[in-house]
Amino acid sequence: MNSRDGKAASGNELSMTSNQSGLPEIHLIGINHVSAPVELRECLAFSTEQSETTLAELKKSKAIREILVISTCNRVEFLFTSHFREQAVQTIVDRLSAAKAIPAHRFKPAMYVYSGDAAVRHVFRVAASLDSMVMGEPQILGQIKDAYRLAVENKATGVVLNRLLHKAFSTAKRVRSETGIGDRAISISYAAVELAKKIFGRLDGKTVLLVGAGDMAELAVEHLHRNRASGRLFVANRTFEAGVNLARRFSGQAIHFEEIGASLARADIIISSTGSPGYVITQDLVRPIMRERRNRPLFFIDIAVPRDIDPNINRLENAYVYDIDDLQGVIDENVSSRQSESVKAERIIDEGVIRFRHWHDALDVVPTIKEIRGKLKAIAGAELAKTLQAMNHLSSEDIESLGKMIEAIVNKSLHDPMLFLKNPGSHRDKSLYIDIFRKIFKLENERD
Template sequence: MHVMVVGLNYRTAPVEIREKFTFSEEKIGQALLRLKQTKSILEAVIVGTCNRTEVYAIVDQLHTGEHFIKKFYSEWFSVSKEKIIPFLYVKKDFEATEHLFKVITGLDSMILGETQVLGQVRQAFFLAQHHEATGTIFNTLFKQAITFAKKVHSKTRIGEKAVSVSYAAVELAKKIFSRLDDKNVLIIGAGEMGELTAIHLYSNGVKHVMVVNRTYEKAEKMAKAFKGEAYTMEQLKLALTKADIVISSTGSNSLIINNSLIEEVIKERSDKPLFLIDIAVPRDIDPSIGNFDNVHLYNIDDLQDIVDSNMKERQIIANQVNNWIASEVEEFYRWVNTLGVIPLIAALREKSLIIQEETMNSIEKKLPHLSERELKVIRKHTKSIVNQLLKNPIIKVKEMAVQPDAENMMRFFKEIFGLEDEELKTNSVYKTYNIFRK
């Protein structure tokens, strides 16, 4: 039994390649079924995010499993193996398990420590469970990883420090004001940076968004997405008069807000403070505007200092989490080692129950006058004797399974209880697998 992951992510494939290898939600069940029916694959989970597509699998042989998962990618996406293989990475056993923990905690994300990926991996696991693509191994591993990621987020707050300029702008606004839901926010520029800023603002409770853009249609489209108002560039003065917070991120080569414009705006604001955050390069706002009374101006360098400081903090936390991951992986494989005793335990139980059943048959023959009720009582008590006798050996053999000389101990255990190799073959891990599913 081996853990394996085969996938592609932002490190190995550009976005134009990644977008071609995504599993649609309505077909994920079919994909999981196909994987489960594939030779060597015993369990499967498909994880997909905007920056990665990965197939996690339990395989009986590493080489065969890798071959058939790559073949699955090729056939599912109708692309030759030669075209997709250069973008795929393959991780096996300890490395694959460690990779899952890094993915789910955000340590393998484009933005270090992002928290959204936990929900995405959890959903992928639940989908695989729903389609009966997981069993003992992945049910244990993914539940352990989900629990661990939740602990990391709650104990370290790794995802709460702003590590993008647009996010930092919103974090700064939150520090300036005790609340944002009652503030008017003006976003100047409807490009990618402006949209990201609007997303962060909206998720932080901002209800009043105004958008100004040179192309009014773009402003209108973005404002509509956030239930806001759109203004033309000619209406900038009006929007500034209404605003509490202004975040500007255009691609203009000249100043959007100059001294004369602010002088006019201030006259109509009745000493109401105005906070301006300029995240454009070149700058949109004349830097001398910060000298006006009740006008507070921050530029991209102010925000970059926040981002750099927060990224250093995230990296320190990430190093700590990496140490925790090593312990988690070790714990998982200690549990995996105990699976080697499943055939022994199953064979021992089976042999014991056969002896108990033979004894009951002998009692029935020698004491034919016994009633059904009496036989039932005897059967119950003889099974109880068997279970009590087996309890301690089973506990001990599980402990032996994680010892350095486990192989010799297992051999000794087999000899003590007279377990034959043929009995063990019929009780291999994946033949007794279903009785351990949860």
């Protein structure tokens, strides 16, 4: 990764006339915690208002089609589409220099520029928190969502960046749910699931009991479900209604707090996260249950502080208790396995980049026209063949001229739409119309 500059700059890109028939390419320029020290980053950081005025300024530039500004404490990045990379970069650098009153030579060396796939990959990695100072920290996705909202409100984005950002969000979500890279809460529920697998082997059919309906508990249940813990779910909460609501979300069953003891006989995995000051589940409560359970293992996950589950339960045969510090210990010991998780994350990112490229490549005039013509010809040809079946008296010359007529109709009726697509007017966003055409004719090359 980090191959700076996806595409070498070539001289003729600077002239306004070259390459304009194609689509503008995606580029990204910026600095982050790796390329620049904090002193420089804080000088360049934008407030929301500054971002807005900058967006408005940059939108006016002829070299820039769509633009988005991401500014956090660890990065300042401009994501844009343009036919004229060098000019656009120059415009942004000038603007940044003017807005922050810093000479360009102070920050220019720290800046990286990515184009095409490299830019797309960078956006995906940033959104998935792979490029963060603390890998897996959760705030970055929200910050990018805010930046995107701001750009949309200022009408600075178009078809390409809209699609790119939506894909970045869904890819980030996939990385989060399918790998162990995540914030502490997520890695804790991940560690809990890994432990459960070491105890139970397979999780299907295992019954889960939630004690307390907090966010963390919800996250853990989500994680268990994704790992096919297909058994029943019980939710015991002090306020019954909150329990009912959570239970409904996972098609489980809410129970009263007093029923915990009885439900222990059926549960396999207990996740506790109440605000109770003392132990909610004690050793004396569990000991008789183990006999009733015929010694099937019982796994307690205590994510509450102060703890809900008596740690002495861990001494009972076939009962296992992990509190939040124990789970944190598991995570720390698994730093090496995180390495392999990040390989998995990069693979998910690669998939996203390839899919996006397929969509983006198809979003061009020539392939779109070809596909529309192909589709119409296929329809006309099929109808012609159907008609000819019932008309045996026609000579081969007749059939040939009918075929020619059909082809002429297709070509002529497509003539005006094609002219329009090729030149929808200089002020218009061509990709928007191509996208609409593709939707009208239902030309989809990308499977979602």
